[in-house]
């Protein structure tokens with residue numbers, strides 16, 4: 085065990101990207117467990133765009149992290165001491181661990197125990213075979229519901245959710261177009277993941293690229309970004325198109341809400357169905373999604389990709405990486421083996 089329990093506590097609310105004033109890094113004693121509790125050594129932490137929303141001033145689907153409170157985050161760890169029948173020593177668990185080395189389990193916020201012997205890397209359990217994969221699964225297959233031959237567009241396509249969502253749409257027989265930043269990510273989408281087309285939104289001619297990539301319009305928008313990209317996609321939506329509104333990352337560091345999309349009227353004209361969703365609402369159905377996704381990973385029909393950052397102290401830096409597009413696939417921080 086390490087000497088103490090490092091924890092990042094929220095010091096002040098950022099007004100843009102997080103910086104060195106946003107968190108206080110403290111080292112406390114490793115907590116001791118009472119009857120019914122277990123001590124978890126956190127080993128991997130999931131970096132999610134929603135982490136930034138949780139430290140903003142307004143409640144979202146969860147209350148904001150309070151000033152002085154530990155940063156909320158999903159993670160994966162191992163039970164190292166236990167006085168609980170639910171969490172035997174050695175069990176691998178995932179859930180809300182926070183940005184800390186050690187956590188004590190609580191009945192109010194149970195952790196999920198990973199079945200022993202799953203033949204995947206632990207970090208994949210925070211990505212494709214975790215909350216991220218479930219978001220892609222339900223958002224694409226149930227809300228987007230692409231049909232064979234339809235055109236599906238995914239923004240932030242080379243990221244954690246987008247890269248899985250696109251592959252699932254391909255399996256349905258759709259024509260899949262990803263939007264991502266830079267030629268490398270675009271090449272990765274086409275050459276490695278089998279997307280039909282990729283649009284580099286950092287190129288000057290990205291609107292022309294989007295038009296050329298969607299000659300028959302767009303039937304499903306898996307929306308991760310918002311802002312100008314969403315506006316351009318909305319302008320190309322077909323009759324009875326579906327929008328799975330998953331995220332609006334382009335605005336998460338802003339203090340003012342983005343202006344409404346000027347192309348919103350096309351949703352009316354084209355009878356578009358737009359549904360926002362929060363993956364927590366599907367929690368009871370995670371086993372179904374994880375079984376399906378796990379089968380695809382095992383069969384080699386679903387590629388998983390992670391960007392791993394080493395070291396607990398890197399957590400705030402890692403959060404900013406999401407907004408600079410410095411990850412491909414799932415971004416995770418590795419704390420300890």
Ligand SMILES: NC(=O)c1ccc[n+]([C@@H]2O[C@H](COP(=O)([O-])OP(=O)(O)OC[C@H]3O[C@@H](n4cnc5c(N)ncnc54)[C@H](OP(=O)(O)O)[C@@H]3O)[C@@H](O)[C@H]2O)c1
Nearest residue numbers: 133240243244245264265308331332333334361362363409
């Ligand atoms: N509804 C839910 O329950 C739920 C659950 C999980 C995630 N989400 C949402 O899904 C989206 C993707 O999340 P993720 O975890 O998979 O993250 P991610 O896609 O792995 O990482 C974020 C990516 O967004 C792109 N990006 C960042 N700022 C951008 C901007 N201003 N314009 C365009 N692209 C930008 C970057 O890629 P580029 O290099 O391509 O710019 C970056 O790699 C987020 O909006 C997130 O909030 C929603």
